[in-house]
């Protein structure tokens with residue numbers, strides 16, 4: 105590959121009070137241009153109040169093959185949910 | 199439809215008995231409507247077919263800017279100009295979303311662009327027709343974006359996650375495209391005699407090329423059957439074309455315009471319109487490069503790529519220099 109612009113992942117806060125959410129990606133030579141391009145492509149219709157960009161190669165992700173060992177252990181731990189406990193109505197809201 | 203005649207890799211639907219355990223598990227996920235994500239295992243043929251399909255779709259969005267861009271500086275009012283500019287900018291974004299989706303399958307943006315410029319990859323036949331006057335801009339939004347929507351709405355449910363998400367974003371914007379086109383058509387059709395004539399003439403020229411966008415009948419194609427099993431094709435070409443005709447004919451009637459087809463007739467029994475097929479010889483000629491604007495479109499893309507090279511390289515060199523300076527200062 106020649107001198108291709110790196111890939112950036114774009115995260116946008118849709119409204120005040122919400123988290124940034126991944127919306128897509130784009131190519132840009134540097135972070136500053138990535139933010140400008142993200143503004144131009146991903147917030148054309150009031151979709152956001154804040155933008156984060158991060159170069160895709162800096163993201164570490166879980167491996168789909170490890171999905172079982174990664175996420176299954178929590179499935180059996182139903183006592184982590186409030187609904188696990190029966191609290192008598194007489195106690196009131198809890 | 200922006201992806202036409204996509205050759206599905208492989209030799210048709212693989213019977214379950216012949217599938218490897220991996221392939222069977224993959225098909226089970228698709229049947230259960232679980233999305234396939236970039237790092238998941240997938241058959242090589244699925245990957246190759248998707249690269250072709252998403253790549254062609256992306257190229258179509260980009261080349262599709264040319265016939266409309268042609269009228270930005272000549273739009274009749276400042277408002278129309280701003281609207282058309284926004285529409286054409288949206289199409290650039292559509293191209294970008296789709297290129298990014300294709301890149302998750304292991305091809306680079308530059309490779310895809312070079313495949314378009316060398317003619318190895320195609321774009322939709324529709325963009326090889328000229329936009330001769332302002333009414334054509336109305337017809338393109340109404341009919342061409344209208345036909346694209348027919349195909350893109352079901353593709354929101356496609357099995358490949360990044361493609362599906364790109365389609366969801368695109369569909370949100372397409373309805374603006376079609377409505378701005380129809381709005382132009384309404385203005386023209388309700389205008390002076392001369393304007394009405396222009397609107398009719400635009401419909402006459404864009405009707406059959408729009409029907410061609412769905413591609414020839416693929417009822418009997420084993421390739422389509424495989425793509426459907428993979429859920430990267432949701433409806434047959436004929437189903438989409440019928441849906442488009444059924445939806446568009448009443449819209450033409452509202453405008454007081456005549457669809458250029460003497461055989462067009464409501465079929466009570468079928469609950470659909472009967473209509474004439476487009477000239478498929480013309481379609482294959484356009485695909486082969488012999489349409490009215492193929493050369494102009496390809497030259498336009500080549501010029502943009504070559505003339506833009508110094509900008510791409512310059513910005514990259516600048517970014518690298520700045521990064522190096524930052525490291526030295528730390």
Ligand SMILES: [Fe+2]
Nearest residue numbers: 259289292368
């Ligand atoms: Fe589009």
Ligand SMILES: [Fe+2]
Nearest residue numbers: 289343372375
């Ligand atoms: Fe569009």
